[in-house]
Amino acid sequence: MRHHCVIGILLAALTFVGSAQGSAPGPWQTFLIPDGKTVYDIVNHVTWLADMNLPGKDKFRFDFPLCDGSSTEPDPCIWASGSMNYNSAEAWVTALNNYDNGNGYLGHKNWQLPTAPFKDPGCAEKGPPDNSFGFGCDAGALGFLYHTALGFRAPNTAVPIPPNMVGPFRNFQPYPYWSHSPGGGLSCNIANFNFANGAQGGGCQTDFLYVLPMIEGEILGLPIPGGTNKLHVNPDGKTVYDPETNVTWLADANLAAHETFGLPRCKTAPDTTPCVARDGSMNYASATQFIINMNAYNGGAGYLGQTNWDLPSVDARCPTYGCGGDRNPMGNLYYDQHLYHDQLNFPAGTPVVPVPDIAVGPFHHLLPFPYWSCLADTIQDACEAGGPNPPPGPPAEWAFSFGTGFLGTSRLAGDHFVAVYYVGCDLPDQERCLGAPPYVLPAIAEKGGPVYNIPGTVTEESTITLTNVTGSVCLRAGYCTNAAGIVTAAAGNTTAPGQTSYFIEHQPDGSDLEFNYGALLISIEGVGQRQVFPAVKANGLNSILPPTSLTASAPTFRELGFQKFSVQDAQIRFIVADTNYADNSGDFLLTLQTPSATDSANTTETVTQVVGP
Numbered sequence: 001m002r003h004h005c006v007i008g009i010l011l012a013a014l015t016f017v018g019s020a021q022g023s024a025p026g027p028w029q030t031f032l033i034p035d036g037k038t039v040y041d042i043v044n045h046v047t048w049l050a051d052m053n054l055p056g057k058d059k060f061r062f063d064f065p066l067c068d069g070s071s072t073e074p075d076p077c078i079w080a081s082g083s084m085n086y087n088s089a090e091a092w093v094t095a096l097n098n099y100d101n102g103n104g105y106l107g108h109k110n111w112q113l114p115t116a117p118f119k120d121p122g123c124a125e126k127g128p129p130d131n132s133f134g135f136g137c138d139a140g141a142l143g144f145l146y147h148t149a150l151g152f153r154a155p156n157t158a159v160p161i162p163p164n165m166v167g168p169f170r171n172f173q174p175y176p177y178w179s180h181s182p183g184g185g186l187s188c189n190i191a192n193f194n195f196a197n198g199a200q201g202g203g204c205q206t207d208f209l210y211v212l213p214m215i216e217g218e219i220l221g222l223p224i225p226g227g228t229n230k231l232h233v234n235p236d237g238k239t240v241y242d243p244e245t246n247v248t249w250l251a252d253a254n255l256a257a258h259e260t261f262g263l264p265r266c267k268t269a270p271d272t273t274p275c276v277a278r279d280g281s282m283n284y285a286s287a288t289q290f291i292i293n294m295n296a297y298n299g300g301a302g303y304l305g306q307t308n309w310d311l312p313s314v315d316a317r318c319p320t321y322g323c324g325g326d327r328n329p330m331g332n333l334y335y336d337q338h339l340y341h342d343q344l345n346f347p348a349g350t351p352v353v354p355v356p357d358i359a360v361g362p363f364h365h366l367l368p369f370p371y372w373s374c375l376a377d378t379i380q381d382a383c384e385a386g387g388p389n390p391p392p393g394p395p396a397e398w399a400f401s402f403g404t405g406f407l408g409t410s411r412l413a414g415d416h417f418v419a420v421y422y423v424g425c426d427l428p429d430q431e432r433c434l435g436a437p438p439y440v441l442p443a444i445a446e447k448g449g450p451v452y453n454i455p456g457t458v459t460e461e462s463t464i465t466l467t468n469v470t471g472s473v474c475l476r477a478g479y480c481t482n483a484a485g486i487v488t489a490a491a492g493n494t495t496a497p498g499q500t501s502y503f504i505e506h507q508p509d510g511s512d513l514e515f516n517y518g519a520l521l522i523s524i525e526g527v528g529q530r531q532v533f534p535a536v537k538a539n540g541l542n543s544i545l546p547p548t549s550l551t552a553s554a555p556t557f558r559e560l561g562f563q564k565f566s567v568q569d570a571q572i573r574f575i576v577a578d579t580n581y582a583d584n585s586g587d588f589l590l591t592l593q594t595p596s597a598t599d600s601a602n603t604t605e606t607v608t609q610v611v612g613p
Contacts, residue, residue, distance in 0.1 A: 027589060032361060032362050040433070044380065051363075052371075055092055056080075064076055064078045082418070083417050086397050086410075089113060092418060114140065116142070116398045127388075127389070129389060131388045131409070136154065140373055146402060147405065153405075158366060160356075177211065179311055179314035198322075200318050200321075200331060201320070205283060206270055211291075213310070215310065216246060217247075233251070238252070242329065254280040255280070256282065263282075263289060265278055276290065295307045367402065369416065371419050373399065374397055375398065387412075389409050441587055447575075448573040458557075458568075459566045460564050473585070475518050475583075476578075476582065482539065482540060484535050486535055497544055498543045500517070500535045513529070517578055523572065531577065
């Protein structure tokens with residue numbers, strides 16, 4: 001079950017607001033209330049720091065020494081960028097709570113690291129200890145921000161990197177790049193090199209990283225100027241030769257952002273077929289296929305006339321920082337070749353290009369990198385000891401990336417960023433703290449979204465009132481609909497705006513009902529489903545511009561079309577009507593307003609809302 005739980009009463013009013021998922025934040029104002037230096041999460045009842053990299057400020061490094069990546073590095077320490085290992089993250093949170101002579105930062109002494117549970121049904125993968133990880137993890141605090149509150153869709157980055165030049169290279173991404181070498185540890189691990197900080201590591205093949213193709217040797221056979229081991233740019237400017245490692249690199253460090261060699265753009269992650277994200281990142285299977293297609297380009301002549309492009313190698317035995325040369329050709333570029341402030345190398349901990357400081361919803365200084373998270377059953381719980389990787393596995397904690405939406409485990413020595421919150425609400429208007437939470441019903445959720453467990457007896461005469469529905473969902477068939485299933489936008493030879501298409505579904509009571517594709521359904525466990533909004537003229541039927549804002553009033557379940565029934569401890573949920581959910585997008589946003597439900601005797605039923613399937 002999900003861990004966003006509230007106690008309420010069933011439903012006097014529901015507001016449905018559509019939100020498109022993509023590269024821009026969704027309707028975050030529905031979930032998050034900014035208040036200067038903090039942001040209140042009204043669903044999980046926690047208050048975040050609006051600054052998502054407070055340790056990156058000298059004043060709030062709290063006299064921690066700077067990390068340097070050496071074998072004698074102090075611990076705890078903080079990199080100049082603000083990242084740190086897990087031990088340092090715990091120590092920094094303690095210092096934040098002791099700030100201002102023990103009064104705590106902003107007057108609070110209960111700041112904590114964000115949490116994520118051991119098991120999350122939204123996650124795409126399971127690890128050897130049966131923990132959940134990968135894409136789709138939204139039961140944790142950071143996953144909720146990325147997926148639901150800010151409206152991103154994996155593997156899209158929260159902060160795109162603009163075009164750039166780094167020496168002779170262009171479009172470098174300050175993020176890990178794939179190698180073709182095993183990464184050690186789990187069988188799924190592939191070694192990678194991180195151009196955000198110069199660290200060498202390994203990651204599961206399902207994560208999304210970038211690709212920098214290379215060829216061993218100097219491909220054009222041109223004489224290299226004597227007396228130098230520095231980078232040599234070939235005459236066309238499309239390749240760069242490093243004589244120190246005898247490797248020719250593609251000068252475009254993110255070619256896949258604009259040339260995929262026939263691979264489709266990923267619509268979501270994980271994806272079962274090779275694809276490339278809009279920002280150029282991809283999983284390992286896609287990276288290997290990208291290289292194969294690159295070598296087969298132009299009728300087999302290969303890209304730039306070369307047929308032996310490859311991913312670079314990385315020696316997994318290298319230390320985390322400072323490894324270059326033949327053992328790590330990408331590390332050689334970072335440490336020994338690129339220009340940095342008139343030096344011939346980057347110091348460890350420095351991104352190859354700066355990250356834009358843009359607002360992401362109500363947050364600032366949010367970075368498209370992994371952030372530390374700790375193990376706990378719920379978002380409001382304190383961090384548990386032991387972490388998500390119990391013995392005999394190495395000690396580890398969670399790390400969630402705002403670069404891709406991927407939740408993974410990270411060994412405690414890893415360096416990640418730190419965001420914090422405290423449980424509770426300190427808004428000046430305390431009534432805003434008590435507002436009932438919204439819930440997003442994604443169009444891809446085959447089992448539906450919110451579940452209402454109603455103790456007591458519910459019948460067809462029980463009352464439920466719905467008001468104001470705004471937005472649309474988009475289906476695999478290529479069209480978008482409002483909550484009545486009436487097409488609002490269409491692409492190609494699909495159903496035209498103002499029209500509907502339907503399917504027939506058998507119900508538990510023995511009946512067969514028609515549902516419009518994309519319509520909002522209400523389901524009562526063991527009883528059946530009914531369409532909430534009818535396809536009528538008032539809701540846009542036969543209109544060339546159907547409304548995306550609908551209103552309706554249904555005083556009883558009977559008026560929604562349910563026949564006579566009586567259910568004890570009923571379960572009610574909402575579902576987007578469809579028969580294939582894999583490629584759907586968008587969602588309906590359900591906001592409870594003064595929740596209540598009454599039976600035929602007008603008694604009030606108290607319910608527990610458990611968010612999620």
